[in-house]
Amino acid sequence: MVVLSLFTVVTFPNGGCAGASGDNGTCMTARECTARGGSANGYCANGFGLCCIFMTSCGSSTSENGTYFVNSGYPSVYDGTGSCELTVIKSHPDVCQIRLDFNRFSIAGPEQMHNVCNQDQFIVSGGNPVPAICGNNQGSHMYIDAGIGMTNPVKLTFVTSGPTFERLWKVKVTQIPCSTIYKADEGCLQYYTGVSGQLRSFNYDPVSGLQLSNQDYGICVRMERNFCGIQYTACPDTVNNRSRSFTLSGNSNTPVNAMIGSGAGPNNCANDWLLVPCGTNVGRIQPAQALCTDRICGGTFSAELSMQPSTVLSTVKPFRLWFHTDNVEAPVDVGNRGFCLNYVQQPCTNNLV
Template identity: 40%
Template structure:
């Protein structure tokens, strides 16, 4: 009871400070408001202060994908934050917790950026962010790659020049490289265990296109935003797009290089909408599915089409699995590979999921780009 009463007391202070209750915060209210900030910054964030941090959460503007905490300008600077617009009716600034190499965070929302963000990174070696749990009720971390531009994989599909790796979690995370802006990952974490580490390892060779801005969000164990176990990626809309990491969506190919990354093994999950009984998968573009085989040896007119696709037991190296899949010709198949994809594949098996697998060697499968798929949940499953 005391904890609940205190929580509401803090909430009242915040509402008054923002001007929702009073036109302007009094000196006493400002002092109490600063006590909230001190508690949040101390690292001693027990469950009592979960709601308080949620109240303080802000966004620089209506279209921003970044989140911050409403703090006085001086406190934002003292914690290494970046002010991005005002909040609390001008009483505070929306402070983005921005971190770079060798730094750590215990905020629920943090942006991990390359040194000298807004400029290409010219450094080398491992650049690591340590993510400490914000409290004892954190079971998952979501990484949103607002920007992630690293060196491409080598001709075998391996990330040997630059790569991003995640360690310390309770789930396996594949190593990725190349162009992955707009992609995301969910990582399960044990609330009782140590920190998660997000590392961008850079080769000594300078690259004009190497930079990153990764939004790191800590997800409570009881949150509706938590992804199901086993899902590296999780989509909650009834329709959308799914791409393999480093997918090249251009309708032309460099026939000497792969952009598909080797050694990938993960699940892509789609939240079933209420009243939806199935899901339909289609390729995004004509060139939206090239995962196995030798691209230069087939006619360009066949690339991406059902005629260039393979299914079932013939898919042994690189492939996707759609459990319960049925193609547009009513053939029941759940494993798909090759240099094309059926016109559509539908499944009524729940949960809706697609599994992705690539082996360790792409050298014999030239110029593959991976996949760009669009999905749509359906209500007519007869």
């Protein structure tokens, strides 16, 4: 006699899923989700699993990939002072990096004389050196070096102080294994992929943003297959009479020309600058013995001393920019917004090798 089982065991992998709220989570059983401290948010695996969302706030730790770090009382704003910290523990020894996506990020901006974050700050510790940031950074991201093994927790801290302010943050924390193709290159605080995209300095806004002081970090773009160069153009500014999408030094309340090079002269970039390796203006033929332009600053984006913005081409590989600001703005540097650049990778031709 054959006995037929009335039950069927269904198994499915703990893969990524999209919750009903739009947040990303991990597909698992209801029991597993509850045991690991998550919240069910819709179905996955053809209805056999639940999309488990991990969301946590101040004073906690997590080893769950895809955790959301939110302010106290989220989704309501937070108008308090203190320190809100999350400790990120690796889920596996093979994790090399932590990616932080700022889905929501609105805290008090810098003071307006030297643009220093002395009221609110977001601080990362335990990984590679990361500059403190503040202000509005929704849509930005960071890559943090997680070190080797399991003994290097990364701490994320929002410090809030000073006058009343409606703060709101939601930071997605993604753990990246060493062997993945989407791991950022070493030394890149920001890492972009795709043939085209947009790069912004932290707290950039053409109307009210202020370039942050004490910044020093690399911005990298993955070189896609069959592309050998990259062009950068200042983003269109549709809100100001005069474009402020690239204002790094000088008084941006008046027209400021592009400044280049690392010297100490009036048209050089000694304090605040964006390094574009061997950048040249598109359409200009450089002499065979011409020196590379590296640093660009001022209030106009161009690889030459000019009041006219230009598209700047670099063929140095890998594609990498470096952004640096000191801790002094006034009285020379006033109202600078930072930068917003659109990039487009250029296909390999006889002129781009």
